Amino acid sequence: MSIRCKSVGGGGYRDRVGITVGFDLDMTLIDPRPGMVAVMNALGVESGLPLDGEYFAANLGPPLDASLRGFGAPEERIPELVARFRAMYPETVVPVTVAMPGAAEALHAVREAGGRTVVVTGKYAPNAKLHLDALGLEVDVLVGELWSTEKAAALTEHGASVYVGDHVGDIRGALAAGAVPIGVTTGPCTKEELLAEGADVVFDSLTEFPGWLSSFGEPRG
Template sequence: MNVGASRPFRSPKAILFDLDGTLVDSAPDIAAAVNELLAGRGLPPLGVDQVKAMIGGGVGKLVERAFAASGSPLVGSALEEANRDMAPIYRRHLTGLTRLMPGVREALTHFHVNGTAMGVVTNKPQLATREILLHFQLTEYLGAIVGGDAVTNLKPAPDALLLALDQLEVEPYEALMVGDSVSDVGAARAAGMPVVLLRGGYTRVPVEELGADLVCDSLLDLLSAMQKLGAAA
């Protein structure tokens, strides 16, 4: 656990969570969708670890990176067509191989019982996000669910975070962002929020180097860390 010295860490009124790599390990499903798209164009499949490194920035960026990694980069209308083809494929691969990350249900139950408002902010499309959260019966914990197509600008812009906080009626300085990537750090900083990153998510850079206020092994580690920090305040 690393605590940043940039700002004090206080018990938040609300916690916003990223989805992919934070609440769920969705990389196998995302890889299956990518490979179905590539196979339709006669291209070889990519490994799950390859696809995991491409996650972040929305489905459009994922498609662009996948074709580039396959040696057949797309631009312009060809990329737009591939994105249109990806939409129904992506929706078929949401929960078949996806699993909860360690400690998720325990952590959300804890915060819910203690009266902490919670929301999910992700670059994944809104309907796909809701389907995953419903599948894992997590919606009952959440007062806000904001997908990438619900805002003008994706993370690392602060739009999704600010919209979720508006729905939760909590100010940014009273809230905490929990994610796994540089996009989560950028969005939190732009929104004026402290940010915690979890190890084991989807980042191409070591999580300790991304500038978070706190780095934890899992959401269960976040619980104990916050309790310790609160007791020391």
């Protein structure tokens, strides 16, 4: 599902004008972990299933249905559980979610370069948009419910030449789209794991991204 958000514009670095940069959402731009713990544990109590919110929140990335299967949820109950999770989400998760360090500055850096930002996430797009709106994070396009190499279709469609994410699945998606894969170690994957998957560079946080963008496209060495 794709949602077009408020457009942004601006000046430009000389050879980065017009660049489109893709970002993952959970644990890249936002930290929803406290709310994720709460909503999954509440769903477990309500459904009578052994759902582990702490484990779920510590391993964000894979699709919700895959996580539910991992907890042993019966296949026939997956659709109702997904629907209920999404319904509980806005009041439980959105109010307690915070932006990751450097998130706003990273988006601003792309805007100042005269570029566009595309958020491609595995999250249900309407709930993802609630996060962006609540935190005042303006992006040009939001595409939801895509995971790992599935993200390549949206990145290609919107012309992203860079994709930033915290999971090895994000690196796979970037590579499949022919985009420069950038990793951040703010999620469940280590620097070594992200580099082994093919990340071009790995940051400790998005606070390092504007500096990297300012030299992107310039000759190395």
